[in-house]
Amino acid sequence: METAQQAESANHAAPFGVLPLSDALGAEIVGVDLRDISDDTFARIRDTWPQHSVILLRGQALDEETLVAFGARFGELGKVLNKHNGRSRLPGVMYISNVREDGQLIGALPDGEMFFHSDQCYVERPSMATMLYAMEVPKRGGNTLFANMYTAYETLPERIKSRIEGRLALNVYDYDNNATQRGSEPREGIPSFAHPIVRVHPATRRKALYVNRLMTHHILDMPRDESEALLNEIFDHQERPEFVYEHVWTPGDVLLWDNRCTLHARSDFDASERRMMRRVAILGDKPV
Ligand code: SIN
Secondary structure, rough: OHHHHHHHHEOOOOOOOOEEEOOOOOOOEEOOOOOOHHHHHHHHHHHHHHHHOOEEOOOOOOOHHHHHHHHOOOOEEEOOOOOOOOOOOOOOOEEEEEEOOOOOOOOOOOOOOOEEEOOOOOOOOOEEEEEEEEEEEOOOOOOOOEEEEEHHHHHHOHHHHHHHOOOOOEEOOOOOOOOOOOOOOOOOOEEEEEEEEEOOOOOOOOEEOOOOOOOOEOOOOOOOHHHHHHHHHHHHHOOOOEEEEEEEEOOOOOOEEEEOEEEEEEEOOOOOOOOOOEEEEEEEEOOO
């Protein structure tokens, strides 16, 4: 059996290459060690990313410093908003983990399934990208699923496209304890922000759906029952399997995803198994 170290050296020794991950989206980049990349290699990664929306690099060994250094090459790192962030040494680093020490969680978003969402869509300037590095993963499950919001928009029936054209929807952060439940009516202290239902990606100029089952509460200026029925129809459409790539993690994997044109979700996993990921996010612009 190949050891992680052998896989790491084989991956890094290969020439730079791009291998599509699925028909929906995503590409694996091989031949790169993120601890030591030249400006030219970084430019090739950056230029590969918009076409695939999600980039995977396997066999990496990243501490907080190297993850932050790689993330910062894409732009200013976003603030960590989650309260379970005691473990990180560097600002901008967040741990996603179900591990508890002395009964206390050491990371955020600990257990089980999470509905599809886009990171920080409930603030004025959400993360444009998120980078997740796998440290420990369960034997089964805890996969991250990515859905392509360009194709989800492009394949919407015209009757839905015309109903959402130019409209805003309110996104709410209210899932700390249950990430399989839609956010409730915004309350005092619960972050929320209204963004366009369809946004234009600033780099590709393509239109992408920008609502999601976990955080989008209602469409503005529309009766609530109408908004609810329309959103449910959009949620079911945007999560269709043909738009989705499901990533089964191996320790050492790094995924970089574009929150402006993808949604992500997490599959359930055994709560008795350890899952630990290190994460940074890159600040984006206000969606238009
Ligand atoms: C997230 O939504 O950022 C977490 C994804 C994961 O834990 O796989």
